[in-house]
Amino acid sequence: MGNVLRLGRVELNVLDLDQSVDYYTNVIGLEETGRAGNSVYLKAWDEFDHHSLILTKSNKAGLVHMAFKVESLDDLAYYEKKVEEFGCTTSRISSHSRLAEGEAVHFILPTGHHCELYYEIGFLGTAVGTRNPHPWPLTAKGIAPHRLDHLLLTGDDLKTVTRFFVEVLNFKQSEKVVTEGEEQLLGSFLFSSNKAHDIAFVHGPDAKLHHVAFHVDSLHDVFKAADLLSMHKVPFDVTPTRHGITRGQTIYFFDPSGNRNEAFAGGYMAFRDMPTITWDASEIGTGIFYHRRELSESFMKALT
DSSP: OOOEEEEEEEEEEESOHHHHHHIIIIISOOEEEEEETTEEEEEOTTOOBSOSEEEEEOSSOEEEEEEEEESSTHHHHHHHHHHHHHTOOEEEEOTTSSTTBOOEEEEEOTTSOEEEEEOOBOBOOOTTOSSSOOSSOTTOOTTOOSEEEEEEEEESOHHHHHHHHHHTSOOEEEEEEEOGGGOSEEEEEEESSSSSOSEEEEESSTTEEEEEEEEOSSHHHHHHHHHHHHHTTOOEEEEEEEOSSTTEEEEEEEOTTSOEEEEEEEOOOOOTTSOOEEEEGGGHHHHHOTTTOSOOHHHHHOOO
């Protein structure tokens, strides 16, 4: 059986590449690791791989693709067969089609999102190294997240996409949001590591991005992020608060192209033998924003 280790990378379309690179390096605090064509590659200071974020110039914002790293090269063939048995068409992306990336298996999820699995990627190491490391680098700037944390996407058929991640990729569902009688699934939170979620889906139009989240240490870092965002006049969606779902601390804001970002801290550790936590649709406001207990219009409608 194969093993999906983690969400490894996300590629985003951006409208103004130079402005976006300035934002993601100086405000978010990522490191630029390379350029090729109309794309720029970046990583967080505590990530080992060459990149976790690709920014590609386009005339519209949104998600180009996401990719999950698997444990071995043999896992690519294993999952390629499983994906095809589920009914999704696969294709192989050749090694070095993008900077520092090995061969990947590409497919389209039931929600219309482009997804890849890969094993090989260039290795740069963290900013503090692996021998007698400091807890954080003196060169850190901006929000300075540790890593890419998770994605939230929207789709119409959440039952099928959940079944895909559970049956094909061996994810577990940590939490779900359901209508009365559990007739309709409105939210699905899924993990392959031990985070509360590596990817999540909420009901909405297919093939849309809700947000890309970056991990920070604590609520203090969420408030520090809020200060920095205000200093840089970055538009907010939601100021610091807590989630009921995942129990994480959070702040939401928008990059220059309108892609929503999140600085996310905390959240519980998830284990494969835990039962799925269920939220009633009537309590979704509390589930998402535990203090405010209601959803804002922008949170539901601002998608790219």
